[in-house]
Amino acid sequence: MTISGTQIATQRSTSVEELVPLLTDARPVLGVMNFNIIDQLIEQLREAYPAEWIMHAVAVNSMGLPGVLEHFRARGFGAVTASASELDIAKHSGFMAHELVHGAAVNTWSILRQLMETGLSLSVDNFAELNRIDELVEQTEHVQPYLGLCVTSQAPIDDENPAHTHRGIGLRDHHQDILQAYLDRPWLDQVHLNFATPPATLQDAAEHVVAIYQLAEDLEHAAGSQRIQRIQMTGGLPVNFASDDVAPSISNHRFALQTTVPELFDGKYTIVTEFTDALTAKAGMILARVEYVKDIENKLIAVIHVETPLPRDQGLRFEAYDDAGERKDTSELFYYDVAGPTGMIGHRIQLPEIEEGDILAILDVGATAFGPASTFSAPVYGIRADGLLTETSVLRHGHTVDDIVHAAGVYQPAKLLH
Numbered sequence: 157m158t159i160s161g162t163q164i165a166t167q168r169s170t171s172v173e174e175l176v177p178l179l180t181d182a183r184p185v186l187g188v189m190n191f192n193i194i195d196q197l198i199e200q201l202r203e204a205y206p207a208e209w210i211m212h213a214v215a216v217n218s219m220g221l222p223g224v225l226e227h228f229r230a231r232g233f234g235a236v237t238a239s240a241s242e243l244d245i246a247k248h249s250g251f252m253a254h255e256l257v258h259g260a261a262v263n264t265w266s267i268l269r270q271l272m273e274t275g276l277s278l279s280v281d282n283f284a285e286l287n288r289i290d291e292l293v294e295q296t297e298h299v300q301p302y303l304g305l306c307v308t309s310q311a312p313i314d315d316e317n318p319a320h321t322h323r324g325i326g327l328r329d330h331h332q333d334i335l336q337a338y339l340d341r342p343w344l345d346q347v348h349l350n351f352a353t354p355p356a357t358l359q360d361a362a363e364h365v366v367a368i369y370q371l372a373e374d375l376e377h378a379a380g381s382q383r384i385q386r387i388q389m390t391g392g393l394p395v396n397f398a399s400d401d402v403a404p405s406i407s408n409h410r411f412a413l414q415t416t417v418p419e420l421f422d423g424k425y426t427i428v429t430e431f432t433d434a435l436t437a438k439a440g441m442i443l444a445r446v447e448y449v450k451d452i453e454n455k456l457i458a459v460i461h462v463e464t465p466l467p468r469d470q471g472l473r474f475e476a477y478d479d480a481g482e483r484k485d486t487s488e489l490f491y492y493d494v495a496g497p498t499g500m501i502g503h504r505i506q507l508p509e510i511e512e513g514d515i516l517a518i519l520d521v522g523a524t525a526f527g528p529a530s531t532f533s534a535p536v537y538g539i540r541a542d543g544l545l546t547e548t549s550v551l552r553h554g555h556t557v558d559d560i561v562h563a564a565g566v567y568q569p570a571k572l573l574h
Contacts, residue, residue, distance in 0.1 A: 159196040161400030164438055167192055168475075168517070169483055170541035174548060175443060176481035176515060178537070184445040184461045187536035189224055189522060189551060193439040197402070198231055201431065204410040210427045213257060215390070216242040218432040220528040223538055223551040225249035236390065236430050240267055242528055243276075257388060257428060259306055259348055261323055268292060277302035279348040279388065282325060286337060293343065302386050304346035305334060309367035311360075324350035327367060338375050338383055346386040347372060354391065358404055358412035361392035366417050372425065387420075388428040395437045397473065397520050402438060406431065433523040440522020442532070445479075446514045455493055458510045462496045462518065463531050476507045477515040484508040526552075533560065 171188055178186060201212060213234040214225060220242070225235060226249045234255040235246040246256055258271055259279030265288065271278050272292045277300070280286050286305070293299055308324035325334060338344045349368045355361035372384040396403045409431075413420060420427070444460035451457065474494060476484045486508050494502040494516065501518070510516075525532045535554035540547045555563075 158200065158405065159193065159402060161402070163196075164193060164400045164402075167541045168441065168519075170546055171441075171539050172443065172477050172483075172515065172517060173481040174539065174541060174546045175537060176477070176479070178535075179443060179445045179515065183535065183554075184447065185534040186443050186554075187521075187525060187532060187534060187552075188441050188443060189221065189436070189526070189536065189538050190439045190441075191227060191538055191540050192542050194224070194227065194435060195231075197406070197435045197438070198228075200402075200406045201429075201435065204406045205427075205429060207421070207423065207427075209423050209425075210429060213428055213430045214435070215430050215432040216246050216528065218523045218527050219436050220245055220530075221526050221536060221551045222249040223549070224436070224526075225251070229255065234428070236432075239528075245528060257302075259388075259390075272296055272300070275300040277346070279304060279306045279346075281306050281323060283330075283333070283337070290341075293341075299343040302346045304344050304348060304384070304386075305337065306348040306350050307334060307368060307371065308350045309364040311363040311367045324348070327371060331371075334371065335375055335378055339379055342383070345384060346388060347384055348388040349390065349392075351391055354394070356394060358394070358409055359416075361394075361409070362412045362416035364392070365389060365413060365420065369417050369420055382424070384425060386426040386428060388430070390430045391433065393431045393434040395433050395520070395523070397437075397471070400438070400519075402434075406434065436522035437520045437524075438522065440520070440525060442518040442521055442525060442534075444516050444518065446510055446512055446516060449510050449512060456490060456510075457493045457495050458507075458516065459495050460501075460516055462501060463498055463533075472502050472505075472521075473519040474502060474505050474507060475517040475519065476510060477517065479513040479515065481515065484514070 167190055171190060175186065175188060211234055213236045214228040215236045217238050219225065222245065225246065229250050234257060235251045236257045237243040237246050238260050243258060253275050257277045261281055263285065268288055269292060280289055306324040308326050310326050310328040327334065347368055349364060351364055355364065368387060372387060375383050393409045394404060442462060444462045446458050446460055448459040478484055489506040489508060491504045492507050492510060493500060494505055526536060533555040535550065536552040538549045538551045
């Protein structure tokens with residue numbers, strides 16, 4: 157099954173018509189997650205990767221809404237967490253210990269002890285943390301399955317783009333050290349692939365996977381038996397932010413890996429995939445009512461009540477609708493800047509003529525706007541919209557002004573230091 161860009165656009169138009177009445181003077185912004193799109197992409201994933209020894213997971217740092225996480229869990233997904241708060245969100249969303257994979261850049265002693273006691277799959281970020289795990293292993297009678305190192309592959313493709321990561325242990329820098337760590341610790345039985353830079357192409361992603369697969373094979377040769385039982389691949393499927401098309405597709409990803417490293421799919425290793433961005437980006441959007449339209453130095457600026465919440469290098473896509481939710485005529489386009497309360501959100505965006513009260517849809521934000529670290533504070537709705545059936549439900553109520561003031565800190569003038 158495939159989902160086309162046309163289908164995504166049609167479902168989006170249906171969603172906007174349904175949700176526009178919820179935009180009011182008191183609530184001029186809301187977020188949307190389309191569950192139909194998620195389900196169609198999950199179906200594509202299962203068609204491309206159907207084997208029982210492949211575990212699919214969703215990353216809480218990209219998608220932090222419990223209602224969406226539970227949706228994935230009910231369809232057999234695990235969850236990848238990278239902080240104590242993300243771990244609690246995953247548990248709150250119904251995930252059991254055996255469905256969780258935890259790999260944080262930094263953990264305290266108490267967190268590591270808790271992780272070891274609860275039997276979660278754990279990805280160890282560095283050698284210093286591994287030394288702490290050694291001490292905890294000595295204090296436990298049983299070491300949980302699927303405990304291993306987070307390894308940054310430093311594949312040849314990285315030579316062209318300097319690494320921008322603080323995660324994991326560099327494979328090229330510490331190849332022998334990594335092998336020795338596994339040889340000294342028979343209870344290390346998984347390896348977690350960390351991308352130094354997000355792969356721009358599927359071939360780039362495949363080069364990283366080859367490096368990690370070869371590490372597992374090198375370890376087996378050195379140990380004389382299979383040591384790695386599970387390989388975790390976090391990400392690796394680029395998202396198209398230029399149009400509604402889902403490209404590259406999940407089947408394209410499988411083909412690239414199958415062609416480059418076919419041995420990965422012979423069932424020897426359990427595989428964990430995490431394609432959260434690809435599964436959720438197209439399903440998410442933000443709807444915002446245009447409060448003002450103004451011009452400065454011959455530049456048209458549409459002002460909306462959206463902060464600058466979207467930590468992504470790619471330019472954002474926008475669509476314009478009238479106040480009734482009908483998409484505006486695009487036969488004549490103008491360049492607009494789009495601004496929020498604290499700064500610019502989009503520069504030189506081609507849009508039809510915008511008026512006060514119109515609706516701007518910010519597209520492809522399902523993997524960026526609703527994570528735990530996002531500043532997006534408006535309500536978020538889940539929707540099923542296929543042109544025939546439309547249903548909505550609240551995924552998050554949003555923060556009130558009182559909530560935001562309370563979170564700013566404690567005001568105790570009598571105890572202030574002067």
